[in-house]
Amino acid sequence: MTHILADDLVVVDFETTGLSPDNGDRAIEIGAVRLRNGQPVETFQALMNPGRRVNSFIEQYTGITNQMLADAAPNAEVMEAFLQFLGSDNLLAHNASFDKKFLDAEFLRIDRQYSGQFACSLLTSRRVFDDAPNHKLGTLVSFKNLHQSGNFHRALFDAQMTAKLWVSLLHEVRQQLAIDVIDLALMQTISKASRRDWQLQARKFLTYENAL
Template sequence: MAPLLQETTFVVVDLETTGASPKKGAAITEIGAVKVKGGEVIGEFKTFVNPLAPIPDYITEMTGITDLMLAHAPVIDEVFPTFLEFVGSHNESVLVAHNAPFDLSFLKSAAKELDYPWPKYKSIDTVTVARQVLTKEDVPDCKLGTLAQFFGTKTEPNHRALDDAKATVEVLHGLLERLGSLDITTLEALLDFAKTAAHIQRQNYWGMRST
């Protein structure tokens, strides 16, 4: 029997980085994660990460994270195994992020660099789900700040990893409530919905590009 969403352990993660892509040399500077089950927070993870490179000025302006703040922070080699331990087994935990492809690209890149096998985590992108669940009448866009305002989250997103992860938790719960009215109550149904939503959005994107 498929596990119910209320029985599923979600690990909501957010990263701050030195740039847009690990393929272009950008690195993780901060990891925040919140583990939730049945609507309750059961654990939090927060750490700076020394990227061993200067932080671009525009990143410092956006996040408030400076080179000085990271000078004595652990490097990713020290942080990564602890993070994976926090997340737990891929059979038990589902990773959630707002714009998940971004966060997952950095985590998978770190795993590859450190020669860690990447666990086969199931993942949910709250952007993809929100675009399918909410209408333009609800929200003008699906940025985290917009969704946080729409759902009235207690934590305001501020481009810092743990606060953004906490806000994403509340957005996730708001989206799950909406999905409940569509009779999506199991993890399997949620993953199917998210997969279909991503496919529809890709089709729409390429349809718009071709017109």
């Protein structure tokens, strides 16, 4: 059977005007890292002008100012370019439910769709790194001593750190389950398991896969 590998995907992160596109919030920056065999091979980054001003909290939180956005391409243009970058790859985000909402909303505005599946490094880390102080991206980067050089809450840097965290998660899963090849579906299974029995659920998944 065809395996969809967990270390071949596009890691994506959005900075936004607020928490929910259902409340009219829009994306203002996108950053992405393409992983092949767990190695970053290509990046995508762009500010985007949503056609509205951002409030002072967002400016301070992200460092993205209204002046910066005034010179940026409109959201529609940036999202068309990102769709070309993404192709048919699967996707990963830290707290994927947030980024997926904005990705879906921005693509809906331009009548575009993507074919990839999403994985979530936040949910997976809660199972695999359950001894971390918490599962915020910055905390996990420090907890795993991942090299960092940049500022959190900017889209490309967050995507790069999420990519490093994902590779660390894959390494831990390989070690604990004594396997070499990891399907994306296995990582999705782990993310949905309880903290107590994620290894049990993973082994059930592997047993089922090997039986096919």
